[in-house]
Amino acid sequence: MSDTFFTAAPHWTWWILLYFFxxxxxxxxxxxxxxLDWSRVTNPPSALPLVRYGYYMAFIGVCFGxxxxxxxxxxxxxxxxxxxxxxxxxxxxxxxxxxxVGSWGLLLFGLFSFLATLSVLGEDLARVQVLQSTPVRWLRxxxxxxxxxxLGSISGLFxxxxxxxxxxxxxxPVWADSHLLGLLFLVSGAxxxxxxxxxxxxxxxxxxxxxxxxxxxxxxxxxxxxLLVLIxxxxxxx
Amino acid sequence: xxEPMGFYTDTxxxxxxxxxxxxxxxxxxxxxxxxGRHEMSGDSYDNTRRLDGEHWRxxxxxxxxxxxxxxxxxxxxxxxxxxxxxxxxxxxxxxGAIIRTEFxxxxxxxxxxxxxxxxxxxxxxxxxxxxxxxxVAQKCTLCYDRLQAGMEPACSxxxxxxxxxFGTIRELKEMATARVEQLHGLGEKRAxxxxxxDKFLGGLNSFYLLVDQPEVYGLPVAPKMPTRNLIPxxxxxxxxxxxxxxxxxxxxxxxxxxxxAVDEGDHV
Numbered sequence: 001m002s003d004t005f006f007t008a009a010p011h012w013t014w015w016i017l018l019y020f021f022x023x024x025x026x027x028x029x030x031x032x033x034x035x036l037d038w039s040r041v042t043n044p045p046s047a048l049p050l051v052r053y054g055y056y057m058a059f060i061g062v063c064f065g066x067x068x069x070x071x072x073x074x075x076x077x078x079x080x081x082x083x084x085x086x087x088x089x090x091x092x093x094x095x096x097x098x099x100x101v102g103s104w105g106l107l108l109f110g111l112f113s114f115l116a117t118l119s120v121l122g123e124d125l126a127r128v129q130v131l132q133s134t135p136v137r138w139l140r141x142x143x144x145x146x147x148x149x150x151l152g153s154i155s156g157l158f159x160x161x162x163x164x165x166x167x168x169x170x171x172x173p174v175w176a177d178s179h180l181l182g183l184l185f186l187v188s189g190a191x192x193x194x195x196x197x198x199x200x201x202x203x204x205x206x207x208x209x210x211x212x213x214x215x216x217x218x219x220x221x222x223x224x225x226x227l228l229v230l231i232x233x234x235x236x237x238x
Numbered sequence: 239x240x241e242p243m244g245f246y247t248d249t250x251x252x253x254x255x256x257x258x259x260x261x262x263x264x265x266x267x268x269x270x271x272x273x274g275r276h277e278m279s280g281d282s283y284d285n286t287r288r289l290d291g292e293h294w295r296x297x298x299x300x301x302x303x304x305x306x307x308x309x310x311x312x313x314x315x316x317x318x319x320x321x322x323x324x325x326x327x328x329x330x331x332x333x334g335a336i337i338r339t340e341f342x343x344x345x346x347x348x349x350x351x352x353x354x355x356x357x358x359x360x361x362x363x364x365x366x367x368x369x370x371x372x373x374v375a376q377k378c379t380l381c382y383d384r385l386q387a388g389m390e391p392a393c394s395x396x397x398x399x400x401x402x403x404f405g406t407i408r409e410l411k412e413m414a415t416a417r418v419e420q421l422h423g424l425g426e427k428r429a430x431x432x433x434x435x436d437k438f439l440g441g442l443n444s445f446y447l448l449v450d451q452p453e454v455y456g457l458p459v460a461p462k463m464p465t466r467n468l469i470p471x472x473x474x475x476x477x478x479x480x481x482x483x484x485x486x487x488x489x490x491x492x493x494x495x496x497x498x499a500v501d502e503g504d505h506v
Contacts, residue, residue, distance in 0.1 A: 005457075005458035005461070007362065008358070010359040073353045076352075081350060082332050086350050096329070097356070100332040157479040161475040164471070165472055170356075170464050171362040171462070179471045183477075186482070187478055210496070213493070214490060217492070218486055222485065
């Protein structure tokens, strides 16, 4: 028998739904961009156009996502209460609550996608002096570049997947009746993220056919996986 | 810390007068819904319909009639926050706005809540709602202000039939157990206590005497803590993240192999 019983509808609506969609694209686009960046064995100072667009997409997505979450609060100016306890000024963190972990995750992913964007933006905006400065160039050297790629990808995948876990850690029917919602959100985010990159590559002629075919291959496999997870999810509801 | 305090609600003596609703609204200065626009349910004497940010007490009217309406009964139940010993809302609140008081009750601090509504999705009883005037999540405080002044909550004081009893949990449980025995002796064998023991959520500090299944009153049979799903859900998602990263890498490797094969083909 199900543990849940319908008593009242949840109050999360369109802003949150849009955030789920954008968070999934931003998080997985970062991972795909950083994989592509590292697929070239040497340490290239320049990034492929699609790598840059992937990072931009992640950064714009995380900013827009944060904005959506903030305006969705019924008291938006208190958004910082998620991170800092308003009575004591101490950090606010509940490791067992996805929304609390997600607030910090969003901050971290925002940081890494910002650094990644900053490190490659000079190639698109050659005339901006700051982007050619030594500290910014240093971000593209192998050490910082590796840290940004790995931690950014981890936090990106976290952002794409925690939202489903957040819905499971409630007491609403369907959401709390399955353990597969987070996985489903993650996989569907990955296929949408890959699709967004393919779309961008086609529009901007930003990638060689081999890269596009890699994304198409990835997207096809992920969609197969998504279908399996969706069936498993429906079956897990009983 | 004082002794745990709470409510025991004997639904068999509730007459549906809604004095508790009025007393609660008066004392807590709760606004009318929709700026006072009157809204009738149209199919019931119950025009409050639900607990939310403006209604911290709600007398449920469960109207059970036979098909031809020659026979029927009302089950009346004054619903309120259950002040769970293990409270789902308190567990998930990401701002720390929801606290446990020295009376073992659960209170939302209005100056901390930012209206994320995690508690609304977590409450298995559908108790919490956003108050349209304060714009934060609100619910019954078990009259925290009155308790601190040594007074009884407004609703139980106003209840004319003593359907709502206030006191220490220990006293209330004794009172409720005796009442169940009395009802059984009188032939009302269906009477039982809901939430008085620690079978779910560690027990409810606002528990009930009911005479039908919990679902009939709109109550969950076995509510659980939201975090029961945390570990398995996170593990599935983490495994999925690893699979996605590996899939990306395998794809890139495949692409390199293909390129190599093409290159070698060119040389021949």
